[in-house]
Amino acid sequence: MPTGLSSTELPRVLAAERRAIADVGHLLRFRASTLPRQRIVLLAGLFVVVTLGAAVVPAYLPGAGRPGPGHARDALTLLPTALAGFQLLSLIAGVASGGGRELVPREQLVAYPISPTTDHFGALLQAPLNAAWLVQVWALLGVASFGLGPDRVLPGAVGVLLWIGVATARAQAAAWAVEGVRRLRHGIVAVRLVAVLFALLAAWLQLTGRLAPLLDHLPTRWFVVGLVAGFSGRWAVTLLVEAAMLAAATTVGAIAAHLTARLAARQEYDAESAPHPGRPTPRSDRAMLIRIDRASVWRSVPVRRGLLVLSVGPGVVALAGALTWSQLILLPGLVASGGALLFAVNGWCLDGRGGLWRASLPVDPGVVFTARAWVCAEFLAVAALITLAVGCLRAGLPDARELTAVTAAFVVVLVQVVSAAMRWSQTRPYPVDLRSARATPAPPLAMIGYSGRLALGTTITSLIFSVLARVGPPEVTVPVAVAMGLWSWLRLRRTGEEWRDDRVRARVVTAF
Amino acid sequence: MNEVTPVVEVRGLRVRFGEVEAVAGVDLKAYPGYSTALLGRNGAGKSTTMRVLAGVVPPTEGEVRVNGIDVRRDPLAIKHRVGYCPDVGGLVPRATPWEHLQLAGRIRRIPNWESRARELLERFELGAVAHRVTTGFSHGMGRRLSVVLAALHEPDVLLLDEPFDGVDPIGVEATLDVIADARARGACVLVSTHLRELAVEACSSVTVLRGGSRVATLTARDMAGEEGARAYRALLD
Numbered sequence: 001m002p003t004g005l006s007s008t009e010l011p012r013v014l015a016a017e018r019r020a021i022a023d024v025g026h027l028l029r030f031r032a033s034t035l036p037r038q039r040i041v042l043l044a045g046l047f048v049v050v051t052l053g054a055a056v057v058p059a060y061l062p063g064a065g066r067p068g069p070g071h072a073r074d075a076l077t078l079l080p081t082a083l084a085g086f087q088l089l090s091l092i093a094g095v096a097s098g099g100g101r102e103l104v105p106r107e108q109l110v111a112y113p114i115s116p117t118t119d120h121f122g123a124l125l126q127a128p129l130n131a132a133w134l135v136q137v138w139a140l141l142g143v144a145s146f147g148l149g150p151d152r153v154l155p156g157a158v159g160v161l162l163w164i165g166v167a168t169a170r171a172q173a174a175a176w177a178v179e180g181v182r183r184l185r186h187g188i189v190a191v192r193l194v195a196v197l198f199a200l201l202a203a204w205l206q207l208t209g210r211l212a213p214l215l216d217h218l219p220t221r222w223f224v225v226g227l228v229a230g231f232s233g234r235w236a237v238t239l240l241v242e243a244a245m246l247a248a249a250t251t252v253g254a255i256a257a258h259l260t261a262r263l264a265a266r267q268e269y270d271a272e273s274a275p276h277p278g279r280p281t282p283r284s285d286r287a288m289l290i291r292i293d294r295a296s297v298w299r300s301v302p303v304r305r306g307l308l309v310l311s312v313g314p315g316v317v318a319l320a321g322a323l324t325w326s327q328l329i330l331l332p333g334l335v336a337s338g339g340a341l342l343f344a345v346n347g348w349c350l351d352g353r354g355g356l357w358r359a360s361l362p363v364d365p366g367v368v369f370t371a372r373a374w375v376c377a378e379f380l381a382v383a384a385l386i387t388l389a390v391g392c393l394r395a396g397l398p399d400a401r402e403l404t405a406v407t408a409a410f411v412v413v414l415v416q417v418v419s420a421a422m423r424w425s426q427t428r429p430y431p432v433d434l435r436s437a438r439a440t441p442a443p444p445l446a447m448i449g450y451s452g453r454l455a456l457g458t459t460i461t462s463l464i465f466s467v468l469a470r471v472g473p474p475e476v477t478v479p480v481a482v483a484m485g486l487w488s489w490l491r492l493r494r495t496g497e498e499w500r501d502d503r504v505r506a507r508v509v510t511a512f
Numbered sequence: 513m514n515e516v517t518p519v520v521e522v523r524g525l526r527v528r529f530g531e532v533e534a535v536a537g538v539d540l541k542a543y544p545g546y547s548t549a550l551l552g553r554n555g556a557g558k559s560t561t562m563r564v565l566a567g568v569v570p571p572t573e574g575e576v577r578v579n580g581i582d583v584r585r586d587p588l589a590i591k592h593r594v595g596y597c598p599d600v601g602g603l604v605p606r607a608t609p610w611e612h613l614q615l616a617g618r619i620r621r622i623p624n625w626e627s628r629a630r631e632l633l634e635r636f637e638l639g640a641v642a643h644r645v646t647t648g649f650s651h652g653m654g655r656r657l658s659v660v661l662a663a664l665h666e667p668d669v670l671l672l673d674e675p676f677d678g679v680d681p682i683g684v685e686a687t688l689d690v691i692a693d694a695r696a697r698g699a700c701v702l703v704s705t706h707l708r709e710l711a712v713e714a715c716s717s718v719t720v721l722r723g724g725s726r727v728a729t730l731t732a733r734d735m736a737g738e739e740g741a742r743a744y745r746a747l748l749d
Contacts, residue, residue, distance in 0.1 A: 269648075271645075272644075272645055272647045272648035273644060273648060274644075274645075275643045275644060276608050276611070276643050276644070276645065277643055278608075278610045278611070278614065278642075278643060281614055281617065281618050282618065285618060285619055288614070288615055288618040288619065289615070291611075292604060292607050292611060292615055295606055295607055295611065296604060296605070296606045296607065299606040299645060300606060350604070350606075351604050351605075352601060352603075352604065352605040353598070353600050353601025353602060353603065354601060354602060354603045354604035354605065354607070354612075354646075356563070356568060356596075356598040356600070356601070356602055357596065357597075357598055357602040357603065357604075357612075357658065357661060358604065358615075359566075359567075359568040360566045360567065360568050360591055360594065360596040360598075361591060361615070361616065361619045361620070362588050362589075362591035362592045362619060362620065363619045364588075433605055433647075434605075435605065435647055502569075502570040502587060503570055506563075506568060506569040506570060509568065510529075510563070510568075510569065512601075
């Protein structure tokens with residue numbers, strides 16, 4: 001049994017790895033060539049400006065970096081937990097997406113000798129193309145900047161950025177490893193079991209009051225101490241350790257990617273080969289269309305997996321944090337926005353190339369549109385309801401004001417998100433099949449745009465109802481909800497009217 | 513043949529997608545009980561013409577009538593009369609063949625669609641996979657199912673776009689049978705294909721398209737054998 005690389009094998013392996021890394025550049029250029037250059041420059045410029053702003057501006061705010069008790073010290077006290085939180089969320093995102101995003105969809109590269117190392121680096125480089133990742137990074141930089149003040153902002157920012165790299169690379173490595181386990185016999189059950197055990201452990205820590213002391217003694221404190229020291233020997237050691245961890249995590253990730261690539265994607269193959277016995281024919285065209293659309297959603301591995309993470313995750317966090325009803329109001333918008341990013345922003349992709357055949361069926365286009373919008377809405381509603389059901393377990397019974405506000409927020413964000421998703425689906429159809437667990441309904445840059453716009457819209461709506469839950473009587477909340485819901489409803493209806501145009505439908509169905 | 517009223521009548525059809533002109537003035541007539549092959553190189557406009565006839569893509573210019581109905585005025589009525597097998601895929605990825613057939617049966621109001629569906633699935637050797645999602649299907653299986661879906665309701669006009677592409681001999685035979693059955697009951701069949709030999713076997717006449725326009729219409733006999741191959745080659749250049 002071979003135990004290691006021989007002296008003749010090592011140069012060959014290293015050459016192959018160098019080539020794999022060079023291929024990342026080729027694929028990136030290929031990917032970038034499909035995008036307008038002006039848009040890339042604009043987005044990259046925006047990213048640099050916002051990141052610099054987040055890293056520098058808070059350092060010059062009043063009270064920033066001030067020694068002694070105050071907000072600056074609070075920020076530094078929170079920083080170890082924030083760094084650990086970033087690690088945890090990156091890990092969950094990586095594991096849920098089955099190893100991160102593909103630089104180029106798998107089916108397009110099937111004929112080319114693309115190494116798993118290329119795939120690994122491609123996924124790593126695309127991690128920042130995610131609104132949630134970006135917001136966390138800016139928040140971390142801002143907190144560190146405010147806590148450290150103008151004198152130590154530069155060494156602090158360098159250290160935080162390196163930590164972000166470490167956390168992202170470690171999450172990526174763990175994601176490959178978990179995906180590898182998933183592909184083993186009984187691997188899916190094992191992964192689910194471990195996830196449940198972690199959730200139970202977290203619940204036990206929280207309920208027994210052990211969570212706060214644990215957060216106070218996280219290993220990330222060591223890094224924060226290094227950053228607080230400013231330019232010094234301790235800071236240099238911290239950076240060296242971070243750089244070593246980054247290199248190690250990246251290498252381990254590449255090895256894990258290779259091992260995972262040798263195994264068959266069991267969950268995806270199981271989903272494709274599972275029998276679905278016929279059921280009685282529904283009584284109406286709409287019901288039949290809804291059934292087919294529903295099957296397209298719930299039989300998709302990335303959509304199912306995404307729903308689980310997206311709905312249960314925030315619910316558990318809300319439960320652990322014992323959020324009140326006025327705080328819980330923020331969750332349906334967050335979850336509905338995330339849910340739409342699983343498929344609804346490119347809703348017609350559910351038909352894939354079958355859209356052409358479906359378009360040849362003699363059915364009113366309005367019924368087709370309504371069925372698709374309904375299926376999107378029910379999917380998002382299920383996700384948001386799971387979150388609320390888990391999250392409200394410690395919130396007690398809501399009073400009339402809170403109940404009205406939660407219900408209103410739930411309905412309004414649902415209509416808002418469905419309306420936006422159906423509009424975007426019609427305007428920009430992307431040819432994706434959502435077959436792979438790593439698939440997303442649109443390219444990364446489009447996904448950032450969608451997530452940003454959804455998050456902004458639903459957060460503003462949720463905040464309005466959160467305020468109304470505290471101060472607004474139902475007589476005020478209901479008319480506000482009707483007005484806001486009606487606005488989104490009318491936009492959804494206009495999209496539906498446009499769908500009746502043969503040219504619009506032809507452009508969408510021929511895009512896949 | 514000329515005394516019979518054509519089921520499909522296309523005059524000066526043009527289809528533009530932005531700057532690209534996919535069809536640049538096609539004229540075509542197809543008759544009940546006959547099958548017409550559309551031959552031509554890639555990008556000749558065959559598939560786009562089929563999509564227009566199926567009521568899926570609206571024409572930019574020209575007149576297109578199916579059973580006397582203007583495709584621009586009443587595409588829904590045309591969809592009732594047409595059975596369409598698209599050139600690529602044509603299947604909803606996470607739906608089963610049975611669910612596809614059930615959808616077609618329900619929307620087209622086909623009485624007792626189940627027995628016809630079972631018969632077609634068996635004929636195309638798809639009975640064993642009737643309840644598996646189509647994502648895992650081979651290209652040939654997908655093509656065969658697309659033909660089944662197009663033929664399920666015994667349409668007046670059967671549009672088969674590349675039905676033989678990647679299909680095994682049993683599937684080819686079953687497709688030829690479907691075409692023969694359709695002709696026998698008086699339906700008009702249009703077959704778009706790259707495969708001249710199969711076009712000749714399946715069809716009574718052949719229309720050759722080049723660069724989005726019709727260049728010739730010949731009898732299938734004229735396109736058969738070595739002579740036909742040379743004639744076809746000459747029409748493509």
